[in-house]
Amino acid sequence: MGGEFIKPIAKLGGQIRVPGDKSISHRAALFGGMAHGETHVTNFLLGQDCLSTLRCLKQLGVSWERKDTEVWIRGEGMESWQEPADVLDAGNSGTTFRLMLGALAGSPFTITMNGDESLRTRPMRRVTDPLKQMGAQIMGRQGDNLAPITMRGGQLEGQAFKTSVASAQIKSAIILAGIRAKGETSVEEPLLSRDHTERMLRGFGVDVQSRNTLVKVQGGGRLQGQGVSVPGDISSAAFFLVLGSLVRQGEIFLPNVGINPTRTGILDALMAMGADIEILDEAEICGEPRATLRVRPAQLRGTEISGDMIPRLIDEIPVLAVAASLAEGETLIKDAAELRVKETDRISTVVKGLQALGVKAEELPDGMRIQGQRTLLGGQASSLGDHRLAMAWAIAGLLSQEGVSVENMAAADVSYPDFLTVIKKVAG
Numbered sequence: 153m154g155g156e157f158i159k160p161i162a163k164l165g166g167q168i169r170v171p172g173d174k175s176i177s178h179r180a181a182l183f184g185g186m187a188h189g190e191t192h193v194t195n196f197l198l199g200q201d202c203l204s205t206l207r208c209l210k211q212l213g214v215s216w217e218r219k220d221t222e223v224w225i226r227g228e229g230m231e232s233w234q235e236p237a238d239v240l241d242a243g244n245s246g247t248t249f250r251l252m253l254g255a256l257a258g259s260p261f262t263i264t265m266n267g268d269e270s271l272r273t274r275p276m277r278r279v280t281d282p283l284k285q286m287g288a289q290i291m292g293r294q295g296d297n298l299a300p301i302t303m304r305g306g307q308l309e310g311q312a313f314k315t316s317v318a319s320a321q322i323k324s325a326i327i328l329a330g331i332r333a334k335g336e337t338s339v340e341e342p343l344l345s346r347d348h349t350e351r352m353l354r355g356f357g358v359d360v361q362s363r364n365t366l367v368k369v370q371g372g373g374r375l376q377g378q379g380v381s382v383p384g385d386i387s388s389a390a391f392f393l394v395l396g397s398l399v400r401q402g403e404i405f406l407p408n409v410g411i412n413p414t415r416t417g418i419l420d421a422l423m424a425m426g427a428d429i430e431i432l433d434e435a436e437i438c439g440e441p442r443a444t445l446r447v448r449p450a451q452l453r454g455t456e457i458s459g460d461m462i463p464r465l466i467d468e469i470p471v472l473a474v475a476a477s478l479a480e481g482e483t484l485i486k487d488a489a490e491l492r493v494k495e496t497d498r499i500s501t502v503v504k505g506l507q508a509l510g511v512k513a514e515e516l517p518d519g520m521r522i523q524g525q526r527t528l529l530g531g532q533a534s535s536l537g538d539h540r541l542a543m544a545w546a547i548a549g550l551l552s553q554e555g556v557s558v559e560n561m562a563a564a565d566v567s568y569p570d571f572l573t574v575i576k577k578v579a580g
């Protein structure tokens with residue numbers, strides 16, 4: 153197997169400015185396209201996923217301009233959206249697919265949404281069912297569950313939904329449809345998922361009520377264009393939090409990282425494992441808290457990660473599993489069956505990848521068990537086209553004894569286009 157060879161490092165230092173938050177960038181672009189007036193986004197993530205959202209908006213007739221990480225969207229309201237002449241392609245992005253469906257459910261025309269090979273295997277009934285109940289007509293493969301999915305939107309009726317999984321994509325799709333529905337729409341989830349939609353919609357002038365796991369919105373709301381300053385992505389910072397904790401020497405500063413409490417499970421988990429992470433210079437801008445994170449090496453110990461912690465660190469589990477491999481004792485991750493429906497089945501792919509690197513890891517139906525060890529030998533690993541795996545295996549390489557060759561490292565472009573450049577700089 154070829155791949156990108158990532159060699160071990162013993163020390164590192166300095167400052168790493170991680171790119172803009174993926175969830176917040178998607179929402180800034182989409183809400184800007186739904187709004188009236190200009191939305192100016194700074195620190196927009198140039199990952200493939202967020203570029204897919206921008207492309208879909210263009211196909212609907214929304215005009216925007218981008219210069220590096222700044223985006224200007226000239227919204228004319230959802231009423232101005234036009235039936236696209238071609239299929240809307242969400243690429244690898246579940247967020248683009250599900251949030252777009254929700255936003256378009258009130259549009260009186262027909263769209264077809266599709267995605268790449270991975271996205272075409274991911275479950276969509278979790279959003280098509282509620283949107284159908286609200287009044288949209290939807291057809292897709294395997295009982296309207298798999299892309300390509302065709303929808304004819306129209307008059308929607310507000311409804312009260314209870315979801316069986318904690319998912320910000322389901323919650324957001326329903327709320328976005330609810331803005332265009334008659335009456336009240338509410339979503340209650342079993343555990344609190346990330347709340348960027350609720351926070352940002354309030355900034356755009358929509359009256360979104362939320363209490364614990366219940367969110368309500370009244371139909372007929374109007375979005376007003378806004379300035380959105382996107383914080384750095386804590387899901388991207390996670391790779392350096394793990395690296396900085398387990399490297400032998402050095403200190404890293406990560407400025408302007410989003411620390412919304414629905415996203416900081418990774419900080420709680422690493423600190424429970426004994427990590428030396430300090431949160432400095434806290435500030436709140438555009439309704440989203442952010443801070444500088446300082447990380448220093450520490451002896452990590454195994455822990456249990458389960459329950460309401462899971463939605464707060466769901467995308468960080470691949471790199472957390474690498475941390476667990478080098479912690480003292482066992483780490484148990486459970487209640488995380490959602491990992492099976494991400495870009496890959498991340499329970500199976502993470503466990504198999506760790507095993508290939510010589511780690512004792514075991515797959516569980518809803519998680520994994522990992523035996524920590526003193527050293528990680530290294531070897532070969534593949535991203536299997538999953539961006540989070542590509543980056544987790546690169547971190548394993550930097551922390552290994554003999555290096556790791558990562559097949560299809562380019563998958564990282566989905567959420568962190570400069571990752572390899574940063575790693576090479578860090579590795580000297």
Ligand SMILES: O=C(O)C1=C[C@@H](OP(=O)(O)O)[C@@H](O)[C@H](O)C1
Nearest residue numbers: 175247318319320321322466467
């Ligand atoms: O709403 C979002 O921006 C996201 C929600 C999560 O997915 P689910 O809603 O499927 O849990 C997360 O895994 C994904 O990376 C981004």
Ligand SMILES: C=C(OP(=O)(O)O)C(=O)O
Nearest residue numbers: 244245246247467494540
């Ligand atoms: C699951 C992810 O994203 P999405 O669902 O948008 O494809 C992710 O970024 O890890």
